[in-house]
Amino acid sequence: MGRGKVELKRIENPTTRQVTFSKRRNGLLKKAFELSILCDAEIALLIFSPAGKVYQYASHDMDRIIGRYRREVGLPESDSLRCRTVEFWRNEIEETKRATENLERRLSGEDLLMLGMKELKQLERQLKIGVERIRSKKHRDLQEENTRLHKEVKLLDDQLHDSAAAASASATSGLILGSVNAFPSFLLG
Numbered sequence: 001m002g003r004g005k006v007e008l009k010r011i012e013n014p015t016t017r018q019v020t021f022s023k024r025r026n027g028l029l030k031k032a033f034e035l036s037i038l039c040d041a042e043i044a045l046l047i048f049s050p051a052g053k054v055y056q057y058a059s060h061d062m063d064r065i066i067g068r069y070r071r072e073v074g075l076p077e078s079d080s081l082r083c084r085t086v087e088f089w090r091n092e093i094e095e096t097k098r099a100t101e102n103l104e105r106r107l108s109g110e111d112l113l114m115l116g117m118k119e120l121k122q123l124e125r126q127l128k129i130g131v132e133r134i135r136s137k138k139h140r141d142l143q144e145e146n147t148r149l150h151k152e153v154k155l156l157d158d159q160l161h162d163s164a165a166a167a168s169a170s171a172t173s174g175l176i177l178g179s180v181n182a183f184p185s186f187l188l189g
Helices: 014-039 062-073 079-107 117-182
Strands: 044-048 054-058
Touching: 014 044, 014 054, 044 062, 054 062
Parallel strands: none
Antiparallel strands: 044 054
């Protein structure tokens, strides 16, 4: 009696999907091993799980098999340098992330109990430099604001002075006209 045919479609239940992945992965690795022994075949098998974990099997050296594959297909073999460079930058990014997280914890006051005297002095120096930069920026901003306000006050003062001069001139001309109108018309002739 044989097994029933399984419809090939994505398994929706995550637990069932993980169990099926594990069983079939193990079966595939076992078949690759058997094929390499029975037929003296060079086999390289890479499996990436949905979670990103890598499983691999190589009957001989994985790099040698991949190099042979690249030669057979006609791909350049110089990618090993590129792979090492990519790996280097990945490590650099991870190291920078860790350093940033440590610095953020230190700056927020976490992990102070775990720091030694040397690290505490270094943190204090960094904080002093940061405070000095903040004060310098604040001072520059205040000076710029002060200069802007002085210009605005001078402009308003000039406008007020011009308005007062215009009002004074208007009042003086009104007095002169009023004085002329105060004379009897027979005197003006």
